[in-house]
Amino acid sequence: MVLDTILEKIDSNQNRYIEELLGFLKIPSVSTYSHLAADVRRAAEWVCSHAKRVGLQARLIETKGHPVVHAWRCRQPDQPTLLIYGHYDVQPPEPKEEWHSPPFSPVIRDGYIYARGASDDKGQFFTYLKAIEAILAGAGELPINVKLLVEGEEEIGSPNLGPVLAANADLFKADAIAISDGSQFARGVPAITYGLRGLSYLQIDVRGPRIDLHSGAFGGLVKNPVQALCEILAQLRNPDGTVAIPGFYDQVLELQAWERNELAALPFAEQELTQYLGIADLSGEPDFAPLERKTARPTLDINGIWGGFAGEGAKTVIPAKAGAKVSMRLVPNQRPEQINQLFIDHVRRLAPEGVKVEVRELHGADPVLVRRDQPEVQAAVRAIATGFGTAPVFIREGGSIPIVNLLQETLQLQAILMMGWGNPDDGTHSPNERFRLQDFHHGIRSVAALLYELAKPGA
Ligand code: BES
Ligand code: MN
Numbered sequence: 001m002v003l004d005t006i007l008e009k010i011d012s013n014q015n016r017y018i019e020e021l022l023g024f025l026k027i028p029s030v031s032t033y034s035h036l037a038a039d040v041r042r043a044a045e046w047v048c049s050h051a052k053r054v055g056l057q058a059r060l061i062e063t064k065g066h067p068v069v070h071a072w073r074c075r076q077p078d079q080p081t082l083l084i085y086g087h088y089d090v091q092p093p094e095p096k097e098e099w100h101s102p103p104f105s106p107v108i109r110d111g112y113i114y115a116r117g118a119s120d121d122k123g124q125f126f127t128y129l130k131a132i133e134a135i136l137a138g139a140g141e142l143p144i145n146v147k148l149l150v151e152g153e154e155e156i157g158s159p160n161l162g163p164v165l166a167a168n169a170d171l172f173k174a175d176a177i178a179i180s181d182g183s184q185f186a187r188g189v190p191a192i193t194y195g196l197r198g199l200s201y202l203q204i205d206v207r208g209p210r211i212d213l214h215s216g217a218f219g220g221l222v223k224n225p226v227q228a229l230c231e232i233l234a235q236l237r238n239p240d241g242t243v244a245i246p247g248f249y250d251q252v253l254e255l256q257a258w259e260r261n262e263l264a265a266l267p268f269a270e271q272e273l274t275q276y277l278g279i280a281d282l283s284g285e286p287d288f289a290p291l292e293r294k295t296a297r298p299t300l301d302i303n304g305i306w307g308g309f310a311g312e313g314a315k316t317v318i319p320a321k322a323g324a325k326v327s328m329r330l331v332p333n334q335r336p337e338q339i340n341q342l343f344i345d346h347v348r349r350l351a352p353e354g355v356k357v358e359v360r361e362l363h364g365a366d367p368v369l370v371r372r373d374q375p376e377v378q379a380a381v382r383a384i385a386t387g388f389g390t391a392p393v394f395i396r397e398g399g400s401i402p403i404v405n406l407l408q409e410t411l412q413l414q415a416i417l418m419m420g421w422g423n424p425d426d427g428t429h430s431p432n433e434r435f436r437l438q439d440f441h442h443g444i445r446s447v448a449a450l451l452y453e454l455a456k457p458g459a
């Protein structure tokens, strides 16, 4: 069978694939840093020229921000079209001193590639280019049509992708979408992700006196902005871990019994996790199991907080301002616009007298659920079984990918195949991010198998 020849080709070309990925990982494409915009563009060009090299047509689509790579090979009019999504941008590498080797000088240690973006998402996305290359080399043509959409703004909430999709809906029209931008359930337990959480991300700014003041000369007269901020933040969640914003849970789709049972049957290793995290116990909403809380329940987190003096020693001061970034992970059927409004109303009510409190919306993403009873999902199950040698489990992920809902709505597409090749301990967004060489390898094999599984027989 032709797939077997292709899989052999993939097996024997591993070292070259790794070498090439290392080159991609050297480009510091941090989308949120404007001073690195030229490097972000260089990463887009790298993807574009690599796509051409493996046999696709490719070009850049300019946006108000970083460019989108559009590539395609559509030579099978009677076969379905797969849209492949990935992102070439990465998160900032900080704190740099925590890295054992520099974030943009990829190295291989103990069966892993270490670099920012190795798992999220350069390494995972690259598997598609390599599988396509192997098929074209081994069979001369792809069994189905493929289109690639690789963006450079995923890590900043995909602010410019909506207009690109709306203006090019025809270009990206497809029968199914494949996304590898998440992880397996655990090492050796590959998974298909049928749910993602959404996101609401806001910033609170508190302003008090015009300037920082001597806390002796003025203490007792003015409301301290850091104190005010703490009072507000302390009332966003209840001590039992639930979110205290009125109406927050109103639209939450409750877990069904079958889903709770299925989640409970997954091999969740709580002790291994607390050890990896370096904490004594997990915490969160009572009445829900850890896996439910991490994927199918909404939550609220303070991401950062600033204000006042935090330098060496002591400075007696009443700060003029303070602020915090707060994000909420949402689940079906919560909507970011609605949740933002509830949050803003709540914070306004909590704002104490004597300070000015402003709330700004930073970005958002809708939660996603994919129906599992679609033939494409079954094709993905078989492909992963071929690629990894183990059938996948079904999971929901706690993270967000803003484009997924956009694609669902703009392209009216329901067959969304989310197949994370990474591992939960890859350290995405953390220091020493890594991608397991074996996962990279199995990912490429799975993609090759997927393209054949999606082909209609006899067409
Ligand atoms: N690849 C992640 C999303 C993800 C994380 C999926 C964990 C599955 C499991 C993606 O690159 C990401 O980091 N998304 C951001 C979205 C935000 C910047 C709008 C997130 O989830 O914080
Ligand atoms: Mn990602």
Ligand code: MN
Pocket: 091, 120, 155, 428, 429
């Ligand atoms: Mn990410």
